Amino acid sequence: MDSARSSFVALKILVAGGFGVGKTTLVGAVSEIRPLxxxxxxxxxxxxxxxxxxxxxxxxxxxxxxxxxxxxxxDLALYLFGTPGQDRFWxxxxxxxxxxxxxxxLADTRRLADCFPAVDYFERRGVPFLxxxxxxxxxxxxxxxxxxxxxxxxxGTPVISCDARERASVKEVLITLVEHAGRRHxxxxxxxxx
Amino acid sequence: xxxxxxxxxxDEQAGPLVRLYALTRGxxxxxxxxxxxxxxxxxxxxxxxxxxxxxxxxxxxxLCRIRPRSVxxxxxxLDLPLGVTRVILTDLLDYGHIRVTRxxxxxxxxxxxxxxxxxxxxxxx
Numbered sequence: 018m019d020s021a022r023s024s025f026v027a028l029k030i031l032v033a034g035g036f037g038v039g040k041t042t043l044v045g046a047v048s049e050i051r052p053l054x055x056x057x058x059x060x061x062x063x064x065x066x067x068x069x070x071x072x073x074x075x076x077x078x079x080x081x082x083x084x085x086x087x088x089x090x091x092d093l094a095l096y097l098f099g100t101p102g103q104d105r106f107w108x109x110x111x112x113x114x115x116x117x118x119x120x121x122x123l124a125d126t127r128r129l130a131d132c133f134p135a136v137d138y139f140e141r142r143g144v145p146f147l148x149x150x151x152x153x154x155x156x157x158x159x160x161x162x163x164x165x166x167x168x169x170x171x172x173g174t175p176v177i178s179c180d181a182r183e184r185a186s187v188k189e190v191l192i193t194l195v196e197h198a199g200r201r202h203x204x205x206x207x208x209x210x211x
Numbered sequence: 212x213x214x215x216x217x218x219x220x221x222d223e224q225a226g227p228l229v230r231l232y233a234l235t236r237g238x239x240x241x242x243x244x245x246x247x248x249x250x251x252x253x254x255x256x257x258x259x260x261x262x263x264x265x266x267x268x269x270x271x272x273x274l275c276r277i278r279p280r281s282v283x284x285x286x287x288x289l290d291l292p293l294g295v296t297r298v299i300l301t302d303l304l305d306y307g308h309i310r311v312t313r314x315x316x317x318x319x320x321x322x323x324x325x326x327x328x329x330x331x332x333x334x335x336x
Contacts, residue, residue: 025279026315026325027249047336051287056294084287089332093325096249096283112248116316184336192333199326 025092030194031113031144032083033100034123035131039151040099041083043123043181047188048085048097055080055109080109087191095191100135110138119198120146121190123181126159129167136168145201147175149190173200246297249314251279256308264308267291267299272308279312 032040044050056077083099098113120139124132139146161176175197180186258272286296303309
């Protein structure tokens with residue numbers, strides 16, 4: 018690689034999961050959250066959703082992602098990107114996943130199936146991830162082992178409980194992810210890229 | 212939940228007051244090469260010295276004068292979509308007003324020390 022690298026290191030972590038599972042809450046618990054807008058052509062974004070016949074290439078839609086930065090030091094920061102919950106914005110993930118240190122798949126045990134697409138995506142792309150079970154007050158507490166079995170996770174993929182509203186809890190999730198990513202990157206030097 | 216609630220007399224329903232293509236002089240496609248979300252932008256020049264700069268270009272230079280800022284940060288700071296931000300950055304790059312460095316990818320991380328520093332930093336938050 019020819020790029021001159023500045024001494025500043027920025028690492029990207031994705032936060033994925035079904036719609037309404039608490040991604041925005043999680044990002045907001047550990048960082049100052051800001052919306053990051055991206056414009057996408059409706060002909061791509063609206064496939065199967067909006068009829069774009071006759072207006073191809075003319076219309077764009079704005080997709081907002083949650084975006085948070087955690088400054089660890091002057092020269093070291095973690096960037097959190099909440100991926101859009103709707104499946105129709107799937108294509109945005111490819112850019113987000115590029116070069117990501119790892120991903121948090123936030124899951125609600127009452128709607129576990131909602132996180133299947135995210136699990137599948139990160140497994141196929143070789144992005145290290147963990148599953149964090151957001152403990153909604155009324156949710157049944159699940160045994161992480163049974164969740165790992167239900168999601169058919171690769172051995173070694175961490176499954177942990179968390180409270181996305183609690184800063185300390187989200188910090189633990191991040192630490193667990195970075196530890197896991199470190200192990201994964203150490204044992205698998207060839208990370209899948211384009 | 213949004214922190215970004217600056218008071219304004221119009222709402223989102225009104226749509227943008229300045230069409231976004233006006234900010235990019237009609238172009239929609241930035242140079243994709245260097246402008247990763249986490250690429251770091253550093254200003255090379257003082258915006259006050261070039262009266263030809265657009266307000267958005269000057270704003271970028273002001274934002275990344277002291278220390279580098281990521282492309283994602285700049286888009287959020289400017290409250291502009293990523294694509295538009297990238298076009299503005301591409302121009303500044305062409306004019307030599309900014310320097311862009313690519314982000315460190317996990318495969319480039321030479322040892323576990325950096326990740327340990329991240330973990331230590333998180334614990335200390």
